[in-house]
Amino acid sequence: MAPPIDRSQVEKIVREIVVQLLGGPKGKPELVVSISARHCHLSQEDVETLFGKGHQLTPMKPLYQDGFYAAEETVMLVGPRRRMLPSVRVLGPTRSRSQVELAFTDAISLGIDAPVRPSGKIDGTPGCVLVGPAGVVDLKQGVIRAERHVHMNVRDAEYYGVKDGERMSLRIESGFCTTVYEGLLVRADATSKLEVHLDTDEGNAADIDHAVRVELFKP
Amino acid sequence: MAPPIDRSQVEKIVREIVVQLLGGPKGKPELVVSISARHCHLSQEDVETLFGKGHQLTPMKPLYQDGFYAAEETVMLVGPRRRMLPSVRVLGPTRSRSQVELAFTDAISLGIDAPVRPSGKIDGTPGCVLVGPAGVVDLKQGVIRAERHVHMNVRDAEYYGVKDGERMSLRIESGFCTTVYEGLLVRADATSKLEVHLDTDEGNAADIDHAVRVELFKP
Numbered sequence: 225m226a227p228p229i230d231r232s233q234v235e236k237i238v239r240e241i242v243v244q245l246l247g248g249p250k251g252k253p254e255l256v257v258s259i260s261a262r263h264c265h266l267s268q269e270d271v272e273t274l275f276g277k278g279h280q281l282t283p284m285k286p287l288y289q290d291g292f293y294a295a296e297e298t299v300m301l302v303g304p305r306r307r308m309l310p311s312v313r314v315l316g317p318t319r320s321r322s323q324v325e326l327a328f329t330d331a332i333s334l335g336i337d338a339p340v341r342p343s344g345k346i347d348g349t350p351g352c353v354l355v356g357p358a359g360v361v362d363l364k365q366g367v368i369r370a371e372r373h374v375h376m377n378v379r380d381a382e383y384y385g386v387k388d389g390e391r392m393s394l395r396i397e398s399g400f401c402t403t404v405y406e407g408l409l410v411r412a413d414a415t416s417k418l419e420v421h422l423d424t425d426e427g428n429a430a431d432i433d434h435a436v437r438v439e440l441f442k443p
Numbered sequence: 444m445a446p447p448i449d450r451s452q453v454e455k456i457v458r459e460i461v462v463q464l465l466g467g468p469k470g471k472p473e474l475v476v477s478i479s480a481r482h483c484h485l486s487q488e489d490v491e492t493l494f495g496k497g498h499q500l501t502p503m504k505p506l507y508q509d510g511f512y513a514a515e516e517t518v519m520l521v522g523p524r525r526r527m528l529p530s531v532r533v534l535g536p537t538r539s540r541s542q543v544e545l546a547f548t549d550a551i552s553l554g555i556d557a558p559v560r561p562s563g564k565i566d567g568t569p570g571c572v573l574v575g576p577a578g579v580v581d582l583k584q585g586v587i588r589a590e591r592h593v594h595m596n597v598r599d600a601e602y603y604g605v606k607d608g609e610r611m612s613l614r615i616e617s618g619f620c621t622t623v624y625e626g627l628l629v630r631a632d633a634t635s636k637l638e639v640h641l642d643t644d645e646g647n648a649a650d651i652d653h654a655v656r657v658e659l660f661k662p
Contacts, residue, residue: 328647329548340620340650371619391619400590400610401559403648404623428547429622429648431559 253380256288257394257420257438259427260370263313264299264324264354270363271318274299274356281316288419289375292316300355303334319344323366324352327425331369341368342409373409374420374440381412386442388412394420395439401431406443472599475507476613476639476657478646479589482532483518483543483573489582490537493518493575500535507638508594511535519574522553538563542585543571546644550588560587561628592628593639593659600631605661607631613639614658620650625662 331338502512550557
């Protein structure tokens with residue numbers, strides 16, 4: 225029998241894999257690649273339905289971008305045909321509309337045909353049922369696979385010669401699992417830190433845990 | 444609630460996604476990209492332990508390579524800490540040694556740190572417990588993530604200018620999930636058909652279901 229590992233625990237929260245560029249030129253921004261495990265964002269109204277009237281999310285672990293956190297709270301997701309994921313992490317702070325972000329492997333296991341969307345663009349997407357300790361939310365839409373993307377501030381964008389809304393590529397060098405992800409959406413603003421967001425399918429396909437080098441580039 | 448889909452059923456067997464090259468040059472070999480869901484190969488001895496003395500595997504669906512098939516038989520996999528996958532397809536014919544091929548997402552859910560290996564190279568890999576209707580096999584080694592690879596015959600190898608054991612790249616064009624997989628191991632022999640084998644993490648990361656074009660090339 226194989227020795228148990230802790231990666232299964234890690235899968236339960238959003239995790240950050242910091243793959244630093246070795247020997248990059250001076251002035252090159254430090255690049256962080258984060259793997260988002262399945263998670264959801266909730267409206268305050270849905271927080272109160274799921275966890276009780278007046279309930280506020282409890283920050284458990286800060287995320288790399290300032291002001292965002294993995295919360296103590298988790299919900300159960302139930303798909304059609306009553307297949308379910310028992311414990312999906314809630315990220316804070318709350319948003320105007322609730323949203324569930326799954327890798328395709330997760331979505332297939334739930335029986336949901338999740339479309340690839342940028343965060344927040346959930347019109348016309350499928351829904352699911354959220355179950356919390358105090359109640360149930362029948363989410364009519366909001367289940368997506370988050371489109372791969374890279375956060376950055378305007379100085380980083382200038383360094384790479386890209387603008388908000390453009391597309392970049394990321395090469396992850398990792399033995400015989402080396403992979404190039406094209407089409408990363410650039411989300412540039414005044415304050416974000418340079419960070420690529422991939423999901424667990426993307427992280428696992430590229431064996432990100434054994435990556436020795438990552439390169440972000442304009443195609 | 445979202446309408447149910449059948450992809451979850453599809454995940455249970457090895458599936459073949461045929462993405463044909465559009466408008467390729469004359470004489471270019473037809474390329475098939477197959478996504479292998481988690482599966483196992485069994486020795487005849489283990490077949491008999493799991494399914495009963497004298498039992499022979501029952502072919503259910505032929506695979507793309509001649510002589511290989513998905514069998515009617517499935518087994519339960521049990522990992523450390525007793526987490527399990529209830530129904531993993533057996534592929535035939537039998538082999539000299541049993542072997543379990545998982546995507547990293549599957550391996551993580553079982554709690555097994557599966558190494559990336561070419562099929563058959565299982566020395567020193569972790570094991571797991573296989574449970575069948577007639578008995579249990581405590582597999583001491585054999586759990587791997589199969590190294591991405593491409594089968595071909597010697598004429599295809601000549602067309603691409605590669606030799607058995609060399610490495611190629613595959614670009615899957617699929618909207619904003621477009622992905623290049625490097626490091627595909629070339630397995631060339633006299634009779635195989637041209638076919639790339641990826642696992643479900645790789646297929647899902649690249650959204651292979653919506654692929655519009657695939658390109659195999661020597662880097």
